[in-house]
Amino acid sequence: MKMNKTLLTLSLAAATLPSLSSAGEVEVLHWWTSGGEAKSVQELKAMLEEQGHSWKDFAVAGGGGESAMTVLKTRAVSGNPPSAAQIKGHDIQEWGGLGFLTNLDDVAQSGGWDASVPSMVTDVMKFNGEYVAVPVNVHRVNWLWANPEVLKKAGVEVPKTLDDFFAAAEKIKAAGFIPLAHGGQPWQDATVFEAIALDVLGSDDYRKAFVDLDMDTLSGDKMVEVFTKFQKVHDYIDANSPGRDWNVATSMVINGEAAMQIMGDWAKGEFTAAGKVPGKDYICAPAPGTDGQFTHNVDSFAFFEIKDETNVAAQKALAATILDKKFQEVFNLNKGSIPVRTDMDMSAFDQCALDSMASFKATAKTGDLVPSMAHGMSTTSYAQGAIYDVVTNFFNDPKADPKEAAQKLAKAVKAAI
Known part of the structure; x- marks a missing residue:
């Protein structure tokens, strides 16, 4: 990694104490352009400006950030990168390997990041053992969202296992409701698939499959079972x-058209926006069979090597502020996620978030905290794309053979790595 010696010797105090001599500017690339996310960005901007620095917004609209990444590549290659950019998972390693990212170890040490953030998360933020990125939040992906009124009308309880789910789904269908609200897009198919895989494989074999990309696990009997159960789920979604x-x-769950949805906790923002209260108007529960496990999706900012010393001071102040407890609370209340720090006062958060934080802390100790394949945390974008293709093609083919699918999965991943 290229390193600017001046950057490494600047103290955190110089970065965080506002003064005319150290006032710098940060340019921040992100795609949080609507709703609660935009409010959170404004809070981060205000907190930075309180320290005497200025914020140049570099917002590029577009769901998963594909457009933003295209713009970032152009800027970085031309030698004019922003101070920080919204990058996550293995993409951080790729940017680090290209020599574009800068060392944040002094900020991390002063802020006690290693002590307040689980190593499962901090490992992703480091390149060659050095901090180059800062985590913003933790989304739990393996959630089941349910409408209690629909469940009541169908005479069923919230399913705790996949067998419970299939039994409940039959009754819900018979009562005239859609058992599972689902969007037929590759990433959504993968979100349901990985929840089933987490249950069937268990945490260790889930990691072997989607982190280690172990061919025997990807093509093995347990993976055949994953595809078999995944195929059965298709019977309980609607034709549209x-x-x-x-x-x-x-919204189908909110409106009582459907009973359940398997989706990350960003779905909670939709319930909140509709004025719904957890425990009363909707239920949040672990995806069937995954109680005691936690699939994580962590948003983060990677920090680029820049030359201007005053801007470097502002850049370090930004890095420190992202993990500031005040910002962690405001951002995550708006986003539906939980703070990435495990030493937070959670009194302002709802029951779903409290359950999520308790599980996050517990699974970090038991080895059941695993990175999401569907959301780019467990492997490269190339391997993820190969998995998406196999999973979606299988899900949309009623005659697809689970054993063949497992073989195809292993071959597709092998070709992608």
């Missing part, structure tokens, strides 16, 4: 599923 956005599927 293809192409549906995730938030439209969430």
Whole structure:
């Protein structure tokens, strides 16, 4: 990694104490352009400006950030990168390997990041053992969202296992409701698939499959069972599923058209926006069979090497502020996620978030905290794309053979790595 010696010797005090001599500017690339996310960005901007620095917004609209990444590549290659950019998972390693990222170890040490953030998360933020990125939040992906009124009308309880789910789904269907609200898009198919895989494989074999990309696990008997159960789920979604956005599927649960949805905790923002209260108007529960496990999706900012010393001071102040407890609370209350720090006062958060934080802390100790394949945390974008293709093609082919699918999965991943 290229390193600017001046950057490494600047103290955190110089970065965080506002003064005319150290006032710098940060340019921040992100795609949080609507709703609670935009409010959170404004809070981060205000907190930075309180320290005497200025914020140059570099917002590029577009769901998963594909457009933003295209713009970032152009800027970085031309030698004019922003101070920080919204990058996560293995993409951080790729940017680090290209020599574009800068060392944040002094900020991390002063802020006690290693002590307040689980190593499962901090490991992703480091390149060659050095901090180059800062985590913003933790999304739990393996959630089941349910409408209690629909469950009551169908005479069923919230399913705790996949067998419970299939039994409940039959009754819900018979009562005239859609058992599972689903959007037929590759990433949504993968979200349901990985929840089933987490249950069937268990945490260790889930990691072997989607982190280690172990061919025997990807093609083995347990993976055949994953595909078999995944195929059965298709019986309980509606014919209008293809192409549906995730938030439209969430609204089906909110409106009582569908009973359940398997989706990350960003879905909670939709319930909140609709004025719904957890425990009363909707239920949040672990995806069937995954109680005691936690699939994580961590948003983060990677920090680029820049030359201007005053801007470097502002850059370090930004890094420190992202993990500031005040910002962690405001951001995550708006986003539906939980703070990435485990030493937070959670009194302002709802029951779903409290359950999520308790599980996050517990699974970090038991080895059941695993990175999401569907959301780019467990492997490269190339391997993820190969998995998406196999999973979606299988899900949309009623005659697909689970054993063949497992073989195809292993071959596709092998070709991608």
